[in-house]
Amino acid sequence: MKLRSLFVVLLISTTVFFTSCASRESMVYYQNIEDVLAKNNTVDRFETYLQPDDLLMIIVSAQDKEAAEPFNLMNTMLTNLNNPAGMGSAQQQLYLVDNKGNIEFPVLGTINISGLTKKQAIDYLTAEISKYIVRPIVNMRIMNYKITVQGEVNRPGIHTVVSERLTLSDAIALSGDLTVYGKRDNILVIREVEGKRIPYRVDMTKADFMTSPYYYLNQNDIVYVEPNKTKVNSSVVGPNLTVGISALSLLITIISIATR
CATH class of the missing domain: 3.10.560.10 (Outer membrane lipoprotein wza domain like)
Known part of the structure; x- marks a missing residue:
């Protein structure tokens, strides 16, 4: 009985040691x-800074809608294969910022916007488009x-x-x-x-x-x-602890039988 009690004490102490609560x-x-x-x-x-691989939705609007149209990408139609009528839905084309930080913008051409905040990019586009139309409004959103x-x-x-x-x-x-x-x-x-x-x-x-x-x-x-250390220690000690407890249990059993 003493040996079994000793084993229980050792087992509880070992378990508490390795599963102690963090501070x-x-x-x-x-x-x-x-x-x-x-x-x-x-x-x-x-402030959000623009960077390569950003996918941007940029929409230009103005009081004169026809005047703003050339500064917007055309919508693309996506076919819905689950629709028996084959009807699709319109999707706004996006601007991809290339690895040099450039986008190709209608009318304005190549524009480098990498490293600008979103507000700085909007202000720049608004100023450039204002050379062509009156009081343009530029909305920009990062889609990815x-x-x-x-x-x-x-x-x-x-x-x-x-x-x-x-x-x-x-x-x-x-x-x-x-x-x-x-x-x-x-x-x-x-x-x-x-x-x-x-x-x-x-x-x-x-x-x-x-x-x-x-x-x-x-x-x-x-x-x-x-x-943390608890996870690291448990991952290292866990398998060895199981083997150690099994060996200790076997040893106590052998000693118990031998001393009867």
Whole structure:
């Protein structure tokens, strides 16, 4: 009985050791938010920067609709194969920003917009089109605004979003939040800036990250959540722990039989 009791104690102690709970400091978000907001409670105006491979919907309108028509791409008809009558639907053609940052715009020709904010691009197009028509209105929208979330989240993947104002908190929420094994104080954000990939580390347990340039995500950003020590240790120790417990159980059984 003593040997069996010893085995139970060893088993419980080992299990508790390897499944111990993480500290509050490593799990809770925004821990110093009161201090951060007391210093700066101003919401920064976020600007979306255009970059190669963006798909843009640009629509030009004016009081004189006929005058604005040459500055718009023609709609394309998509055939609906599920419709017995073969009726299709009109779809607005999109502008693809090429690898040099250019788009081909009707009447105006080749325009380089890479690196401009969306507002700067709209202002530029409005000024150029104003040379031809009176008071044009330019609307622009990025149609393939997406971010990638990988690692210790519940739903990793590529998220295409309608809004162009996406925060790191939004991306984590879209991914079903971090798992219990996600490292909240060292989240990696990879961003393309002028043809170079820039890594940045974010500590979401401290609210200071809300004032960083990586609080708002850019299109095509990659977010990676590292596993914490508990996950790493369990992945390494797990199989060995099972074998060790089995061997210990066998050893105690043999000793128990031998001492009867």
